[in-house]
């Protein structure tokens with residue numbers, strides 16, 4: 312960069328993703344404005360990724376590492392949420408204490424963020440500021456227009472982010488649903504107008520960049536579900552994402568059309584319905600039956616809408632499949648409708664649930680045979696439409712795995728976008744002035760919410776836990792006197808290993824202690840002794856078993 316340019320325009324507009332680029336979930340994007348040593352920041356979305364038991368055992372939530380912004384939090388003007396999905400708002404409550412900035416969202420999103428802050432005990436400290444649907448918000452040098460679009464939840468927004476150096480369009484998650492059933496339709500006029508203004512960069516959803524065509528409409532799903540439920544005889548349970556309120560409304564209508572009463576099963580189902588009603592949606596939703604009352608109705612009079620479509624072990628459907636749900640029992644002649652897709656990684660958990668249900672004679676209807684789900688993300692035709700509206704100088708594909716982002720960038724170039732850059736978490740791009748380019752890399756990564764404690768993902772906890780899951784934990788306890796002599800018989804404790812291993816290890820430990828005593832005139836440095844014993848114990852476990860457990864030696868001095 313020429314020195315002259317720096318002086319001519321000290322202010323820069325930069326884009327910095329700290330989550331959601333190169334991975335699905337955990338979306339976190341920041342925009343900075345000002346001179347390089349004194350930028351002001353806004354954060355767009357602050358989401359989580361759910362831990363996977365096999366990968367990160369014991370970790371429920373994975374969050375972006377935002378220490379770069381936390382260290383300059385006095386310059387962070389606010390967090391703005393595009394919509395209420397967990398991968399966009401789930402990290403606000405756990406990360407808020409390190410940012411301590413205001414939070415902004417449209418009413419439905421604000422209501423759900425508010426609920427999370429309350430659960431985290433933060434509602435006294437931070438109030439979510441509501442921006443009206445289609446409204447505007449000014450934060451320092453940034454003025455944001457909220458432009459309505461469609462997705463698989465109420466109130467998704469494209470943000471037109473205006474700065475003195477130009478405009479960026481940040482799409483959030485979106486699709487073009489010609490009939491979303493509930494909420495606003497896509498404000499095509501505003502998007503076209505934005506494009507006519509001239510847009511520096513389009514920061515856009517890449518989830519379905521590999522999928523040809525269009526994602527389809529909620530209205531088509533409504534038609535199929537109403538028709539399908541009408542053909543069923545026994546109890547019907549429909550499972551899907553609780554956050555898709557239009558789908559929830561569809562299921563209620565399908566129940567009504569078939570003369571069934573609806574019961575909502577699972578906490579998040581109730582929570583979403585309440586949030587929608589309190590913000591003015593679902594006005595003619597039928598009265599909801601209590602689970603326990605629903606059980607008293609004849610099978611053909613009831614329809615359950617359940618959480619757990621992704622096989623989540625604690626959700627309603629998993630418990631119903633296990634026959635351990637307190638109020639909902641399904642059996643021969645009943646049907647479960649999966650009105651959802653399988654999120655990659657959840658295949659086995661879902662198959663396990665489906666096997667249990669099928670084994671009891673419960674019928675299964677899925678997207679494989681019926682048009683009972685549509686994606687909430689733009690396929691290639693929809694992406695092309697967005698680029699025709701916005702006509703940006705630069706495409707910045709986010710929200711996807713690397714292969715989605717790369718395909719998205721290629722598509723943008725084919726659509727005559729002059730420049731496309733694929734961002735990775737932690738990369739800072741200068742968008743203006745001058746030709747956009749990568750200018751810096753800042754610390755980024757993942758945090759694990761482990762119980763109630765936030766830990767850096769690299770600290771090895773998950774690794775240790777996986778190792779313990781594979782080969783258990785071996786503890787050897789030694790007692791030595793002040794002169795380093797062994798003063799009591801050793802104790803060996805093996806957790807999570809077959810019976811003979813402990814005995815083999817004990818024998819090896821005793822032999823090692825004997826050897827140390829004889830060769831070393833009865834004394835040894837406690838640290839050396841512990842290390843010798845640890846190695847001998849691990850070797851003995853491996854000889855007896857073929858596996859090396861995590862091994863700890865405790866030395867007590869008396």
Ligand SMILES: [Zn+2]
Nearest residue numbers: 396398399484
């Ligand atoms: Zn998302």
Ligand SMILES: [Zn+2]
Nearest residue numbers: 394396462484
């Ligand atoms: Zn979303």
